[in-house]
Amino acid sequence: MKRNPIIPFALIAVLGILAMIIFSVVGLNEQEKIANPDEGGEEVTIEDAEEISQSCIGCHGGDLEGGSAPSLQNLGSKYSQKEVRDIIVNGIEGTAMQGGLVTNEEAEVLAQWLVEGQE
Numbered sequence: 001m002k003r004n005p006i007i008p009f010a011l012i013a014v015l016g017i018l019a020m021i022i023f024s025v026v027g028l029n030e031q032e033k034i035a036n037p038d039e040g041g042e043e044v045t046i047e048d049a050e051e052i053s054q055s056c057i058g059c060h061g062g063d064l065e066g067g068s069a070p071s072l073q074n075l076g077s078k079y080s081q082k083e084v085r086d087i088i089v090n091g092i093e094g095t096a097m098q099g100g101l102v103t104n105e106e107a108e109v110l111a112q113w114l115v116e117g118q119e
């Protein structure tokens with residue numbers, strides 16, 4: 001019996017379709033990872049606060065003692081932790097203080113660190 005000449009093409013087509021399905025599943029997973037960078041990543045803790053505060057030193061000074069922006073030392077005497085977190089997340093409208101410099105999770109930890117006193 002003569003071999004059916006269509007079979008090799010059919011095999012390649014099936015392989016191609018399988019590859020497409022595999023790549024799109026892999027791609028969707030990657031997309032989710034990009035959308036939720038916190039997930040599965042390391043948890044942010046108070047120990048990370050000082051490092052996170054590096055995003056702020058450009059304006060608030062190297063030891064957060066104040067620069068072009070006010071000092072962030074002794075913030076606890078002025079604001080509650082929640083208020084500081086809101087400032088970090090939303091910024092202060094109409095000023096150079098921009099919101100969204102760090103993730104919401106980082107903002108929470110940073111606010112706690114700033115209000116409780118930096119050690």
Ligand code: HEC
Nearest residue numbers: 055056058059069070084087088092095096097098101102
């Ligand atoms: C581009 C410069 C800039 C950066 C970066 C910046 N800030 Fe600010 N920030 C300001 C300015 C300017 C003000 C004062 C706004 C005003 O006039 O009320 C301010 C005010 C604040 C206040 C209120 C202080 C007070 O005494 O009322 C807090 C809290 C604060 N910033 C936290 C942060 C934190 C935390 C970061 C880092 C995640 C940060 N800022 C990064 C410019 C900056």
